[in-house]
Amino acid sequence: MDERTALVTRRGETYGGRSREERASDRRERILDSALHLFGTRHYDDVTVAEVCAGAKVSKRYFYEHFADRADLVRALHRQQNKWLLTGVAAATPESPTSLDEMLQPAVRRLLDMLRANPERAKVIYINAPRMETRRRGVLREDAQFLAHLLRRVGTHPTNELRYERMLLALVAGLSEVIIDWLSQGMVEDPGPLADHLTDYCTAVLQQL
Incomplete structure (x- = not known):
């Protein structure tokens, strides 16, 4: 409460x-x-x-x-909806994946499927709430921490914590921009190819860690 x-x-x-x-x-x-x-x-x-x-x-x-006001309402709404999204993504991710691809492919596909099936939620998470810059930055950091938690499932152990945190932050920011572009075009593109492209992007970045 x-x-x-x-x-x-x-x-x-x-x-x-x-x-x-x-x-x-x-x-x-x-x-x-x-x-x-x-x-x-x-x-x-x-x-x-x-x-x-x-x-x-x-x-x-x-x-x-x-x-307190309209902005406070949207912040609360965004927290609620982002939690819903991340919970769904986590549920689709194998508990003990043997590779990055095995972990990322179902996670990214579930992310896109949930957004496509719930356009109102998608707009709140990626379009309207991010207009508040402070909230947008906070969410990117939360999402980066969420990704770090998932990566522990494949035994990722960074040797340089600061570099690792910055790479994950850049990764989720890039993902968000591509997803926003997809939403802005009405989500008409099938999520399958997009999921493949985003998985390839994540894998390429994460292999550098």
Whole structure:
């Protein structure tokens, strides 16, 4: 539970058979669901707090109990959606791969399949939320750490930690740019060839580590 929601629920009042905590959590999820649809189908600057509240069927008062402003909402939404994406990718990755290709191919293919099947989520993760530069940088670092965790499955042990961290950061930044280009073109290209190209790119970089 986020800090704002926790603050709202501390009074412990029950209404209609549901605790304050349950009602607050439900409102927060409805706000995030509404935001996912709006920011996943429209430009960031075109979406207002009032529209998010209308879609969630909550008042602005309740919105500001959970989020400081629109940017705070998008940051929370992006964290939620990026976690969903990375969890799916991790699940598709073999626990004990024998090679980089065996690890990367299913991971990259799952990444693209999830994005193609969920265009609203894809737009939030790669198009709208990255407009906030600070959040974009933070996500790239989180994704680089996620990749480092996966690489431990193939026994990768860097001898130069700083070089290793920078190479992984450059790698995920490059992946993101190619994916953004694919999304911007409507994801019309079959993900198979793209997955192969991105796997080749990752392998070429990682073999230098």
